[in-house]
Amino acid sequence: MLMRPNATKTVRTPxxxxxxKLGRLVVLSLAxxxxxxxxxxxxxLPPRKEPPRPxxxxxxxHRPVKDPQAGRPDAAVSRKKPPQKPxxxxxxxxxxxxxxxxxxxxxxxxxxxxxxxxxxxKAPAADPGPSYEEILSRIEKTRxxxxxxxxxxxxxxxxxxxxxxxxxxxxxxxxxSTISPVPEAPAGMPQGRGTQAGVSEELWLGEHLKRNWSxxxxxxxxxxxxxxxxxxxxxxxxLLDYRFLTPSGNRLFDDSVKxxxxxxxxLPVEFAGRMEVDVEFNLKExxxx
Amino acid sequence: xxxxxQLLILLSLLLVLSPAALAARIEIxxxxxxxxxxxxxxxxxxxxxxxxPELALEIRQVLEADLDLSGLFDLIDPKAFLADARRSGxxxxxxxxxxxxxxxxxxxVKGSYRVEGDRVQVDVRLFDTLGRRxxxxxxxxxxxxxxxxxxxxxADQVLxxxxxxxxxxxxxxxxxxxxxxxxxxxxxxVDGKDVVRLTDHRSIVLNPDFSPxxxxxxxxxYKNGEPHLYxxxxxxxxxxxxxxxKGLNIGGRYRxxxxxxxxxxxxDGNSELYLIGASGSxxxxxxxxxxxxxxxxxxxxxDQIVFVSNRxxxxxxxxxxxxxxxxxxxxxxxxxxxxxxxxxxxxxxxxFSRLEGNRFDLFSIRPDGxxxxxxxxxxxxxxxxxxxxxxxxxxxxxxxxxxxxxxVMRADGTGNRRITDAGVDSIHPVWSGPWK
Numbered sequence: 062m063l064m065r066p067n068a069t070k071t072v073r074t075p076x077x078x079x080x081x082k083l084g085r086l087v088v089l090s091l092a093x094x095x096x097x098x099x100x101x102x103x104x105x106l107p108p109r110k111e112p113p114r115p116x117x118x119x120x121x122x123h124r125p126v127k128d129p130q131a132g133r134p135d136a137a138v139s140r141k142k143p144p145q146k147p148x149x150x151x152x153x154x155x156x157x158x159x160x161x162x163x164x165x166x167x168x169x170x171x172x173x174x175x176x177x178x179x180x181x182x183k184a185p186a187a188d189p190g191p192s193y194e195e196i197l198s199r200i201e202k203t204r205x206x207x208x209x210x211x212x213x214x215x216x217x218x219x220x221x222x223x224x225x226x227x228x229x230x231x232x233x234x235x236x237x238s239t240i241s242p243v244p245e246a247p248a249g250m251p252q253g254r255g256t257q258a259g260v261s262e263e264l265w266l267g268e269h270l271k272r273n274w275s276x277x278x279x280x281x282x283x284x285x286x287x288x289x290x291x292x293x294x295x296x297x298x299x300l301l302d303y304r305f306l307t308p309s310g311n312r313l314f315d316d317s318v319k320x321x322x323x324x325x326x327x328l329p330v331e332f333a334g335r336m337e338v339d340v341e342f343n344l345k346e347x348x349x350x
Numbered sequence: 351x352x353x354x355x356q357l358l359i360l361l362s363l364l365l366v367l368s369p370a371a372l373a374a375r376i377e378i379x380x381x382x383x384x385x386x387x388x389x390x391x392x393x394x395x396x397x398x399x400x401x402x403p404e405l406a407l408e409i410r411q412v413l414e415a416d417l418d419l420s421g422l423f424d425l426i427d428p429k430a431f432l433a434d435a436r437r438s439g440x441x442x443x444x445x446x447x448x449x450x451x452x453x454x455x456x457x458x459v460k461g462s463y464r465v466e467g468d469r470v471q472v473d474v475r476l477f478d479t480l481g482r483r484x485x486x487x488x489x490x491x492x493x494x495x496x497x498x499x500x501x502x503x504x505a506d507q508v509l510x511x512x513x514x515x516x517x518x519x520x521x522x523x524x525x526x527x528x529x530x531x532x533x534x535x536x537x538x539x540v541d542g543k544d545v546v547r548l549t550d551h552r553s554i555v556l557n558p559d560f561s562p563x564x565x566x567x568x569x570x571x572y573k574n575g576e577p578h579l580y581x582x583x584x585x586x587x588x589x590x591x592x593x594x595x596k597g598l599n600i601g602g603r604y605r606x607x608x609x610x611x612x613x614x615x616x617x618d619g620n621s622e623l624y625l626i627g628a629s630g631s632x633x634x635x636x637x638x639x640x641x642x643x644x645x646x647x648x649x650x651x652x653d654q655i656v657f658v659s660n661r662x663x664x665x666x667x668x669x670x671x672x673x674x675x676x677x678x679x680x681x682x683x684x685x686x687x688x689x690x691x692x693x694x695x696x697x698x699x700x701x702f703s704r705l706e707g708n709r710f711d712l713f714s715i716r717p718d719g720x721x722x723x724x725x726x727x728x729x730x731x732x733x734x735x736x737x738x739x740x741x742x743x744x745x746x747x748x749x750x751x752x753x754x755x756x757x758v759m760r761a762d763g764t765g766n767r768r769i770t771d772a773g774v775d776s777i778h779p780v781w782s783g784p785w786k
Contacts, residue, residue, distance in 0.1 A: 219433045222432065222433065223432050223433060223449075226430050226431075226432050226453075227432075227452060263374050263376055264376075266376065267376035267377075267378055270376075270378060271378045271380075271381070271382040272382040272383075273382065274378065274381040274382050274383065275381055275382070275383035275384070275385070275386055275387070275456060276381040276383075276384065277384055277385050277386055277421065277422045277423075278384060279420060279421045279422050279513065279742065279760070280422060280512055280513045281513075282515075282696075312514070313512070313513070313514065317381065320456075320480050320481075321381075323480070324480060336374075337374065338374045338375065338376055339374070339375045339376070340375075340376045340377075340378060341375065341376065341377045341378065342378050343377065343378070343379055344379070344380060344381075345379040345380070346379045346380035347380050347384075
């Protein structure tokens, strides 16, 4: 007992003597919780509404593009054309022009008050009589129709064929290049000048040149060829200059590189400034296969 | 270091590391388009010529098949062609290159023909649509029946222009077929057309090989009851028996200069490799072992021969030096049965067939034994591979469609196609040199 006198003795220090009782602590805690709840729920303070943050889905499969919002350089065209709707409105106003041409002789006294809101505000002005163009068109109608020559018909057929083929080609290209696994997803940065995820002007240019570069492995007897070319574009994407820093020495290879550069003397994008890049063309990927 | 010094170092570092000071560099490690978009138009009659649509179609079809087999091109669908395809002008100034570029064509083949009696004149041009210039053009004159050959010849010219090496399409393929009921020697174009029978031995003919200097073939025939070696001049039809040693006289292969023939003789009871002269006289005995040594194939320089031997157990490939000490080294170590080797005309690879499971497939290997590659897969056995004279294509036998037939493919195993009828057996193909 003498050896451990403090073991059973309660010592009251100044700190323990100032401790509140348990009940007070519980009440205080509840009050604080209620206060926080009030603040968060908007009972005391008005709720703070944060604007919804845009969600960007990044398609890692796609090649990097310089201006993502504008789409890839070869797929800038959207298949949906909602902005065209307002443009069609004026056409609708033009359509009734044909109707008066035919019906004008029949109608003796067109009720301007009824048709004014439907046609155009110019409808009452048509009352004085047929216009000069209308008279001309009537005269033209009275003339005997000449048969179009065979040459003219053939050339028209050619034109239509050309248009059709061009349309089919462009539609096919759009279809092949715009298919995305994530429909409607904005790819890249909203400003179109993103610096994340490898989106850069140099990378874009590299991808563009690669796409333009056509060369078959069957054209070459060796795959260790390398050529380095300095290419210079202005801010508008115009090719200013190119020169071989180190040609490969193989005529076919160097020609194919030259063609890849010259295929687009005007790039479909603009750069932040003058672009001067050393491009190394090699066949490492082919050699690895 | 004082503050000015530190500032200078900082400034120089900033200068060096600034983006403006770093020369931007891009690496492009493969072409985006690994084939050349090519537009091949229908051939049009020249002004004043008789119109023969079937002739134009035949020229176009032959050209298309050859260019497709080359693997160089991505042929554009003719349905997309525009007005220029119907214009007969063959001058660069008469071609609407912008129209072809609209279709994505980088190369364009246009042509015309003029028929007079049984003769035909064919003009063909290859254009570079990006450079707006003619790359190559030819005028061929011949009989109407020669149009296939004309088309093959221009296909070779296209390959020469775009690869700096002529193609192997204006050539022949000799093979053995039993279409007459017996195994006889036949000759056809490389697309299997214009088949001509060369022998009428009414026995068994095997293992043909073209002479490198002239239109001659050697082959083994049982015409006289024994497997002897024969030589035949194709145009004169003259045939001579050049080796009639006792036992087997098989697997004859010409050296690059045509002065010697390597073959297997079993005159001493066991099959050994020998070198004989073009007239049949024995020059040298190459091998001397108790094993079976067969299927010799020369290296292009004539200094080495690859052959098949079971001297170390199973049939494997071995290479023997022909120049000096007859040193022999083993080439293949995998598989249990390797056969019918064929040394590339460029010398860089050796084709052979290997038993895999219960069927043969084709492989290639470097002469030093490295970089073995399997070329064929799928159903059927593939055997007897032989190179085209330019080393870019291979012809072989396959029974993947039932009967054994002759196939051709690119040297990397792609683009394979059957060229002989499926209803009869055809084996042992060999590709000739340029057929002039």
